[in-house]
Amino acid sequence: MWSGQPPARPVGRGAKVRAAVHAATLAELVDKGYASMTVENVAQRAGVHKTTVYRRWKDRESLLTDALAEHMATDIPVPDTGSIETDLRALARSIVQALTSPAGQAILAAMFTGAAHLPQIAAARRQVFDDRLARAEPVLRRAIERGQLPADIDPAEVLKTLAAPIYLRLLITAEPVDETTADQAVRVTLAAVRAGALRPGRHDEPVGE
Amino acid sequence: MWSGQPPARPVGRGAKVRAAVHAATLAELVDKGYASMTVENVAQRAGVHKTTVYRRWKDRESLLTDALAEHMATDIPVPDTGSIETDLRALARSIVQALTSPAGQAILAAMFTGAAHLPQIAAARRQVFDDRLARAEPVLRRAIERGQLPADIDPAEVLKTLAAPIYLRLLITAEPVDETTADQAVRVTLAAVRAGALRPGRHDEPVGE
Structure with missing residues (x-):
């Protein structure tokens, strides 16, 4: 409900999740390669719930392209x-x-x-x-x-x-x-x-x- | 049966089959890509029986690598x-x-x-x-x-x-x-x-x- 004040929002929570998921995606790629990479394993490695990953990335293809763009930038x-x-x-x-x-x-x-x-x-x-x-x-x-x-x-x-x-x-x-x-x-x-x-x-x- | 004479051998028959199969492999690659390429289609396109192909190439991977080496040479x-x-x-x-x-x-x-x-x-x-x-x-x-x-x-x-x-x-x-x-x-x-x-x-x- 709108009370005139925006709700308190944990600053940087989204950025932290993104960074953790990117790092976990790279680590999974290094350890197992793309063929064996799953959203589930990435989520587990990043210490977040699978649904948190799916809220931001629609599939493992998006995880891959996003993580590599981030890494190579x-x-x-x-x-x-x-x-x-x-x-x-x-x-x-x-x-x-x-x-x-x-x-x-x-x-x-x-x-x-x-x-x-x-x-x-x-x-x-x-x-x-x-x-x-x-x-x-x-x-x-x-x-x-x-x-x-x-x-x-x-x-x-x-x-x-x-x-x-x-x-x-x-x-x-x-x-x-x-x-x-x-x-x-x-x-x-x-x-x-x-x-x-x-x-x-x-x-x-x-x-x- | 060994009669003292080597059996008459159609000169260049092997070379002709190889050339036809190489050409058919490339044509299948161009038309359909590697994912859809099959030994059967290559044989049909080359006008030879599937078993003739299998006698010389063990699978479609060998067809591919052989044909591309030939082509690029x-x-x-x-x-x-x-x-x-x-x-x-x-x-x-x-x-x-x-x-x-x-x-x-x-x-x-x-x-x-x-x-x-x-x-x-x-x-x-x-x-x-x-x-x-x-x-x-x-x-x-x-x-x-x-x-x-x-x-x-x-x-x-x-x-x-x-x-x-x-x-x-x-x-x-x-x-x-x-x-x-x-x-x-x-x-x-x-x-x-x-x-x-x-x-x-x-x-x-x-x-x-």
Whole structure:
């Protein structure tokens, strides 16, 4: 009943439940993989009732996509060291670390194996990648302001060039991925930027020399 | 019964059956996807009896991995134009074409969605990629002989740098992949090669300038 005052509401209760359920979803993925993950197990692990989970997430697919968006939005710290080399190296190494951690491996396995057939997973992959691009762009903007990179670069292309060899190894060649992979990706990316190969709107020009 | 002479054997009969079954497997993948593919349908489409298929392939998983290895071993022509720019551009465009054709799309969907959970698929991905690398290496060797590329390059790294942005778009960002993507990959790869970023054994050196 409306008494003129809003009812007292436990502040942050919803946020706490969300965080606990996200953490439990990741832990279940790491321990058992997506194929064996159930809403019941996630609820039990999070210490909440199953109906609490179902009030916020309609099924385990939603649990998965929501937890991975949450996880991947925060797993890559954005460096600001004053140098584009060390910034890109830190960024590439963070990407490698995130993707090779137990949580990262469990998420990749879910996205590309266990849950690869779900239509919402394709959207989640794209979304996660776009979010990372958006968060990493300041690294490039600051380097341009410091005069360490030419101003006419396409930031999204630069960051995709950095990430591409890491994903190729993880998803196709199944080679080990480590700091060496990250550093090599930085060398390639910087060489491409400095040669003007990652300028915006170069798409119609000939390859040339 | 052994009569001292080997029995007359229809030359190439086995090869013809294999080719017909491979083609039928790809056609079934394109039309229906891996989830709906059956040995029975493949046999019918190939115009052979089901038991003929089962004599050579133990299940539909073997049909799939065999057909895709066969297909991908021959789908990328290896160019020899006299110029490393035009060779790499032709190679990158062929990769794009192969991966975006109906057969290529059906195979990618099977490898990364429908059949992604099969252990032999991970091995197939790696194998297919290694085969392509091995076949494309002469392009780089010839460019070195012509003095168009430095001799101290790691050919596998060069070709992975070429392919990586194409796969990133197909598997992660779901952006359109076309000749523009291919040409951009060539620019990045050549810039990296010329800057010495794809030398063998650079793996322990600092990123540097």
